[in-house]
Structures are given as C-alpha cells and as structure tokens.
Amino acid sequence: MLTPTRFSELVATLPYKKDLPEAVYLHRETLQQTCPLLSEFVCAVAKALKLADEEWHLVKLSKRDFRLSLLSYPTFFEEAYPSLTQSVTVDLAKLKQTVTRYKEHDNPPILHRKETMLVPDHPMAEQCRQITEEGELAGLYEQSRMIGFKQSWLRLIARHGYQLVDGRLFRQSALPEAADEPQIDRHKTALTRYQLSAPMKMLARHGYLNGDYSLFDYGCGRGDDLRELEAHGIAALGWDPNFRPDGELMPSQLVNLGYVINVIEDKDERTEALLKAWELAQSLLVVSAMLANDDFIAQFTPYRDGVVTSRNTFQKYYNQSELRGFIERTLDEVPLAVGPGLFYVFKDKEEEQRFLSERQRRHHGWRQLSSPPLERISKQQHLLQTHSKLFEAFWQQTLSLGRLPASEEFEQMEELKQVIGSPTKALRLIETQEGKEQLEQARKERTEDLSVYLALTLFEKRRPYSRLNAQLKRDIKAFFGDYRSALEQSKDLLYAIADQEQIEAACIEAHNNLPASLLHRGHSLILHKDYLQQLPALLRVYVGAATQLYGELEDIDLIKVHITSGKVSLMGYDDFEKPIPHLVERVKIKMAEQDVDFFDYVDEPKRPPLLNKSYLMAPDHPNTAKQRSLELRLGKLLGVDLSQDLNLSRIELRTQLNRLGKQVQGFRICAIKT
Known part of the structure; x- marks a missing residue:
C-alpha cells in the first residue's frame, strides 16, 4: 500500500x-x-x-x-x-x-x-498527434473551457466552418448535404456567431475590409463569411455551385477563393476555378487551401491526386511549395505568401507595390517640435510658434517620407504656402530649430526600406513594372536618381545574401546594435520579431526573402538567421510572456530550395523550454532583471551555461528538477512540497 x-x-x-x-x-x-x-x-x-x-x-x-x-x-x-x-x-x-x-x-x-x-x-501515438494538430490548425483549442463536452465541441467545430467525417475535420463547404438531412434555416439562429475564415481575417489585418473595397467570395459555401461581413456593414457577394448556384459572378476588387481548389477532384476543373476567380479579380485574388504532410494524408483512402472520405467527398491536401507552384503555373503570376496555405495574387500592380513597400517600411514616433523660451525670440521663431500645429504636421510628414512632401501628400499644403510661401522655406525654418540630423536619418532609413523592397521584388522574380505609383516614383527620384540605378543597387543587395562573410558581418553588426539578441559566431543569430525592422538592410532582405515563402509572422516570436546554411528558422511559443515559454511551432525555410518545413510540438511533454529568454529581451523591459536572475540560478542548479541553447524537452527539464527536489514557480526556484 x-x-x-x-x-x-x-x-x-x-x-x-x-x-x-x-x-x-x-x-x-x-x-x-x-x-x-x-x-x-x-x-x-x-x-x-x-x-x-x-x-x-x-x-x-x-x-x-x-x-x-x-x-x-x-x-x-x-x-x-x-x-x-x-x-x-x-x-x-x-x-x-x-x-x-x-x-x-x-x-x-x-x-x-x-x-x-x-x-x-x-x-x-502519431495518428493521435495528427488529430490534435488538425484541431490546432483549425483554431479549435483557442478557448479550452468550451471543448470539454460533446455538444459544445461539435458546435465549436461547426462555428469554425468544419465538420467531422471519419473522425477528421473537413471544411463544411466541401461537403454535400446528405439526402436524408433536412435543410436548416440558419437565418433563424440569430444568436449564433460565426468567426471569419483565415483568408478573411488576413484581409482584415491588412486593411482590405474597411469598406473601401468590393468583395466577391468565389465558392462561398453556405455563406458564413458573407453573413459576418454583412453584420459589420461590409457589402460582399458570393457564389457556390452547391449552395448558391444562382448567384451572379460579379467582378470585384477583392476575390476570395477560400479552400475551394482542394475539394475539386478533376485537375482541369480545379485549374478552371482558379482562372475564373482570377478573371473576376480587379485588384487582388486571395487563394487558400488546406496543408498536410504525407503521414496525415496516409490516414485516408487515396483517390486521383488526393483522398476520398466515407461521404464520398474529395480532398486534395497541399504543401506550401506545391500550392505556390500551382498558382504560379496556372496564372503566370508570382503569388505572395501571407500565411501557411494562404497566398495573395495582385492584378493591380500598383497596389501590389504599395503593399510590398509598406511591408518593409519602418514607422517611427518622431518627437514633437520643441519650443524656445518666449523671451527674445526672432520673427521666424514667432512664426513657428504661432503656427506650431501646422509646422509640426508638416515636419512629421516630411520625416515619414524622408523627403519634402508633394502637394497631394500633405493635406494642409495650401495653408502652409499662405503662411510661409513654399514647403522648402518651411523646411529651412524648421531646421533652424531642429537641425538636419533627424531628416538625414529619416532619409537614410527610407532609402534602406526602398532598397529592401526592391531587392525582395527581384528575389520573387517579379516583373519590373513601368507604371509605378506616384509616391514610389518620387521616392526613387529623390533617393536613387532613377529607376535603373535603384534596381542596380537593390540587385547588389539581393546577391549579397549568398555571401556568408557578409551575412556573418551583418549578424555581428546587428548583435552589437540591437536591444537584445543571441549570436553564435559562425552559426546563427537569434532575435525577437519585434526587432526585425532594426536589422541591417542585408539581413532584412535575407529574412524577408524567407518570410515571403512562409507568410506573416503573426504566431511567430523568434527568428533565427543561419549564417552558413542559407536557412531561416521561425519559432512560435505557447506564451512568450511566461518566464519559461515552450516551443509549439518551428518553421525551417530553405532559401536555395525555396522550400518550407513545418514542425509542430503538439506533444506537450516534448516541447522544448526557452531557458535563455533574457538574452532576447530589451534591457528596459520590466521583467528583464528578474528573468536574468532566474536563468542564472537555474543554470547554476543544472550546471550548464544557459546563454547557449540547451537541448532539453519539457519533461526532461522537469525530471532533472524533480531529481534535485526543485520546481520553478514564476520567477522563483523553490523546493517541491511533499
């Protein structure tokens, strides 16, 4: 006993x-x-x-x-x-x-x-892991208190637009209605709420669901996204061969082809769906499909180039590179990855340039204009004080652009001209008080931002478009002189990412200048994603090229630049604010092969703990001192140097601490109570 x-x-x-x-x-x-x-x-x-x-x-x-x-x-x-x-x-x-x-x-x-x-x-065990991973990807575990009982679990699955078939999750829009099932009047369930699908959430994140753009959902299924958009006052139309066959195919600025191509078993029809959606798109086509690895796919019955379920529905699962290739071959356009299984394809090339340029642009909170003492001020200083809000707004816009704004780039330009005559005079007046250093720094950073943007367009082999938007034309003239010179400089920057010596030198420079990072000379540089825009231009291109293959870094915390292998790793943790967060997702991007590998740590005991987080935190973070103290004590207890990466799993760390009779609680190490 x-x-x-x-x-x-x-x-x-x-x-x-x-x-x-x-x-x-x-x-x-x-x-x-x-x-x-x-x-x-x-x-x-x-x-x-x-x-x-x-x-x-x-x-x-x-x-x-x-x-x-x-x-x-x-x-x-x-x-x-x-x-x-x-x-x-x-x-x-x-x-x-x-x-x-x-x-x-x-x-x-x-x-x-x-x-x-x-x-x-x-x-x-592996099949169970795949089932859990499937639910994670569908976003079903975000509210754990709602998943403990059967009916609430099934309702949650339905709210996310899925249905269980053979114990696996399938998008509802891919499943035909069973012949003996009654039609549900879902419009009567007024209290039921539906979440936007992943493609729609991405459009919202990038500002495309602000009401300024028309939207058409090609293959809208039962219309869950359309209902949610309408609830927010956004006009959107849709068509689906099963549920809205009478819907009119309407050209729109935005067209969403969400999880449609993966449910079409005929390759020609799949291609036709993508081409029809592209034909309707006036500005941007969003294409998404389900991703899965070979082990997951092996659980289903093979059929053609996909699998078939017990309800006789088809699913074609892709990997990231395969989906990208299908879109590119079919449309003869270079798709832009914005997430796993999620791509943007721009028909409006000016909008594409604006989107890509804005992605690489740094945004600063510039300080306000200072005020000189009221006594003995000059006539110019009096003018500056009298119209301080006008001059401040003009100065902020000038710093944002890194150059003098054109008339249409500053709303109060006419008022400014009436006060002082010209924007050039206004700038000279401001510089008598502020100096030229801020504008020089802004000019330098804007030049770097543009170089990074142009280098990344070259990496993706995007065609050089002659119809640049007006702002980009002004930028290129101001910072490079002409478009050819801008492309030549950007090409040199892009080619440099293959030079290991330059990459290592840039990593050392970044380590010396960033608020926090971990440098393993000759091997890698690790930093938090918040510092990405503070990297030297060469590393911004290096990481930017990798993330163009992966997509947005929404669920990523750390970035690892591999110095010699031409790879970038992205790491996402369960809760990075915890003293010891645990790795739940790792993405390895191989630049030469332009391939992306996903590794999910669904098995919680195997999740590696981050034991040197303090080296990746800003010195002025309120918890940095406590974090470093915890790691020093923990390293001493375990007899290791935690400034180096320690290859331990969650269960291995706990086992070692249990053997010593210790446990970590918050920022403290205390004895295990018996």
Missing part, C-alpha cells in the same frame, strides 16, 4: 501524461510501462472495486490529494474524440468512492490530445 507522500512523488515523476493544474491523465498501458509500482497500486484499487479491465482505460491521478479516478473510454483508439462512459473516483484517504455514468447522456465529456497520454513510440 502506497503512502500519500509516496503516491504524490510517483505522480510528479511520471514522464508521459496529460498534465492539468490539479491532476494528470494517462492511459493504463502508459502507466504500466513507465511506473510499474504505481500501476500495480492502481490495478489493486480497481480489483478491490471489482472493476474488470475492460471497464476502465484511463486513470486520473490527483497532484495534491490522495485520490484517483478510473475512467472508461471504450473507443479511445477508434474515435478521434472518444466519449467518457463511466468514472469511478476513489478518495484513498477517506476510503470513499463515487461512480458517475455517462453512457445514456447525450452530452458526455470527451477527450482531446490523446497522444499526451501515450508513450511516444505507441503505434497509435
């Missing part, structure tokens, strides 16, 4: 389990393989309760109390999200038991993240 203290010690050292604040969950087989002593004890409890082996499959072990539960999930290996049929909870201190049966319930508790309850080499 185990004592309560020994019970807690054994629970704390279990290597594989689903770890919750009050308890841990694991499969009976896992417990038997990893802790025979605890397994014998649990089996003895089950035997005393006269529970047969087939009546319990998982065990829930309390972290703080002398308590356990024997849980029955008879379809654990058969269903993606199995239901609980019975729970037997035993208070071992009071020798009391409680039995709760769910077999007849229409809303039983269900199970997620099954892979965490199995040993990593279990035959079913």
Whole structure:
C-alpha cells in the first residue's frame, strides 16, 4: 500500500501524461510501462472495486490529494474524440468512492490530445498527434473551457466552418448535404456567431475590409463569411455551385477563393476555378487551401491526386511549395505568401507595390517640435510658434517620407504656402530649430526600406513594372536618381545574401546594435520579431526573402538567421510572456530550395523550454532583471551555461528538477512540497 507522500512523488515523476493544474491523465498501458509500482497500486484499487479491465482505460491521478479516478473510454483508439462512459473516483484517504455514468447522456465529456497520454513510440501515438494538430490548425483549442463536452465541441467545430467525417475535420463547404438531412434555416439562429475564415481575417489585418473595397467570395459555401461581413456593414457577394448556384459572378476588387481548389477532384476543373476567380479579380485574388504532410494524408483512402472520405467527398491536401507552384503555373503570376496555405495574387500592380513597400517600411514616433523660451525670440521663431500645429504636421510628414512632401501628400499644403510661401522655406525654418540630423536619418532609413523592397521584388522574380505609383516614383527620384540605378543597387543587395562573410558581418553588426539578441559566431543569430525592422538592410532582405515563402509572422516570436546554411528558422511559443515559454511551432525555410518545413510540438511533454529568454529581451523591459536572475540560478542548479541553447524537452527539464527536489514557480526556484 502506497503512502500519500509516496503516491504524490510517483505522480510528479511520471514522464508521459496529460498534465492539468490539479491532476494528470494517462492511459493504463502508459502507466504500466513507465511506473510499474504505481500501476500495480492502481490495478489493486480497481480489483478491490471489482472493476474488470475492460471497464476502465484511463486513470486520473490527483497532484495534491490522495485520490484517483478510473475512467472508461471504450473507443479511445477508434474515435478521434472518444466519449467518457463511466468514472469511478476513489478518495484513498477517506476510503470513499463515487461512480458517475455517462453512457445514456447525450452530452458526455470527451477527450482531446490523446497522444499526451501515450508513450511516444505507441503505434497509435502519431495518428493521435495528427488529430490534435488538425484541431490546432483549425483554431479549435483557442478557448479550452468550451471543448470539454460533446455538444459544445461539435458546435465549436461547426462555428469554425468544419465538420467531422471519419473522425477528421473537413471544411463544411466541401461537403454535400446528405439526402436524408433536412435543410436548416440558419437565418433563424440569430444568436449564433460565426468567426471569419483565415483568408478573411488576413484581409482584415491588412486593411482590405474597411469598406473601401468590393468583395466577391468565389465558392462561398453556405455563406458564413458573407453573413459576418454583412453584420459589420461590409457589402460582399458570393457564389457556390452547391449552395448558391444562382448567384451572379460579379467582378470585384477583392476575390476570395477560400479552400475551394482542394475539394475539386478533376485537375482541369480545379485549374478552371482558379482562372475564373482570377478573371473576376480587379485588384487582388486571395487563394487558400488546406496543408498536410504525407503521414496525415496516409490516414485516408487515396483517390486521383488526393483522398476520398466515407461521404464520398474529395480532398486534395497541399504543401506550401506545391500550392505556390500551382498558382504560379496556372496564372503566370508570382503569388505572395501571407500565411501557411494562404497566398495573395495582385492584378493591380500598383497596389501590389504599395503593399510590398509598406511591408518593409519602418514607422517611427518622431518627437514633437520643441519650443524656445518666449523671451527674445526672432520673427521666424514667432512664426513657428504661432503656427506650431501646422509646422509640426508638416515636419512629421516630411520625416515619414524622408523627403519634402508633394502637394497631394500633405493635406494642409495650401495653408502652409499662405503662411510661409513654399514647403522648402518651411523646411529651412524648421531646421533652424531642429537641425538636419533627424531628416538625414529619416532619409537614410527610407532609402534602406526602398532598397529592401526592391531587392525582395527581384528575389520573387517579379516583373519590373513601368507604371509605378506616384509616391514610389518620387521616392526613387529623390533617393536613387532613377529607376535603373535603384534596381542596380537593390540587385547588389539581393546577391549579397549568398555571401556568408557578409551575412556573418551583418549578424555581428546587428548583435552589437540591437536591444537584445543571441549570436553564435559562425552559426546563427537569434532575435525577437519585434526587432526585425532594426536589422541591417542585408539581413532584412535575407529574412524577408524567407518570410515571403512562409507568410506573416503573426504566431511567430523568434527568428533565427543561419549564417552558413542559407536557412531561416521561425519559432512560435505557447506564451512568450511566461518566464519559461515552450516551443509549439518551428518553421525551417530553405532559401536555395525555396522550400518550407513545418514542425509542430503538439506533444506537450516534448516541447522544448526557452531557458535563455533574457538574452532576447530589451534591457528596459520590466521583467528583464528578474528573468536574468532566474536563468542564472537555474543554470547554476543544472550546471550548464544557459546563454547557449540547451537541448532539453519539457519533461526532461522537469525530471532533472524533480531529481534535485526543485520546481520553478514564476520567477522563483523553490523546493517541491511533499
């Protein structure tokens, strides 16, 4: 018989389990393989309760109390999200038991993240990981309090525009209505809310859903996106061959082809859909498709170049490079990656240039004009003070552009001319007080921004368009003299990313100038994404070329520049604000091959902890001193130098600390309570 203290010690050292604040969950087989002593004890409890082996499959072990539960999930290996049929909870201190049966319930508790309850080499572990990864990609785990019971889980899946088929998630718009299913009057469910799809969210992020652009959803499914847009007062139309076949195909500035091409089994028809959507787009076409790796696809029945489900629906899963290639070959246009499985294709080339240029532009909060003492001020200074708001607005716009603004680039230009005569005179007056240093710095940075933008357009092999927008024409004339000179300088900058010596020199320069970074000479530079625009121009092009293959860095925290291998790695953590965040996503971008590899750390015990975060935090961050102190103490305790990358998993770190009788709580290292 185990004592309560020994019970807690054994629970704390279990290597594989689903770890919750009050308890841990694991499969009976896992417990038997990893802790025979605890397994014998649990089996003895089950035997005393006269529970047969087939009546319990998982065990829930309390972290703080002398308590356990024997849980029955008879379809654990058969269903993606199995239901609980019975729970037997035993208070071992009071020798009391409680039995709760769910077999007849229409809303039983269900199970997620099954892979965490199995040993990593279990035959079913990889399939369970893929099921969890699928839910993560669909955004189903963002509100964990809503996923614990069957009906709320199914409603959440539907709200995100998916449906379970053979235990896997499919976009609803890809599934035909079953013949014996009644039509649902969804317009009557006024309280039901739907989230925008990923392509629409990206358009909103880039300012395209502000009401200034017409939008057409080609293959809109049941119209969830259209309803949400209409609720926000945005006029949008759509067509779908199954659900809105009578909808008129309308040319629009924005056209969304969202998760359509992956549900068409005929290659020619797939190409035709992409071409039709492109024909309708006046400014921008958004193309998206589901991504998956070979192991995930292997779970389904192969059909043509995709898979077929039990409902006889087709899915063609892509990888990032394959999708990009399909779009480029079909449209003879260079698509722009804005996210995994999500591309922009611009028909309006001026808008494309504006979008790309704005992506590489730095934005500063310039200081306001200072005021001289009121006594003994000159006539010019009096003029400057009298019209301070006008001159301040003009100065801010001048610094933003890095040059004198044209008439149409400053709304108050006529008023300025009436006050002082010309923008040149206004600039000279301001410089008598502010000096020329700020404008020189702004000019330098704007020149770099343009060089980076042009170099990246060359990297993507975009055609040099003669119809530059007016602002870019002024910029190029002001900073380079002419377009040819600008392209030549940008070409030199682009070619330099293949020079390892220049890359290493730029990494050293960045490390010396950035607020925070980690430099491993001859190998890599690691920095937070917030400092991306502060990198030297060469590294901005290097990283920019990589992210053009991947997309936006919304879920990414750290960037790793590989000095010699021509790669860039992107890392996303569960919560970067925590003292010890854990890696949940790593993306490796191979520049030479123009290929992108995704690595998801769905298995929580295997997630690597970030143990040198302080080296990546700004010195003036309020937690930097506490973070560095924690890492120094932790490094001393473990006998390692945490300024170097330490290759540990979450469970390995916890095991080492348990062996020392220590645990990390916030920024403190304290003894484990027994």
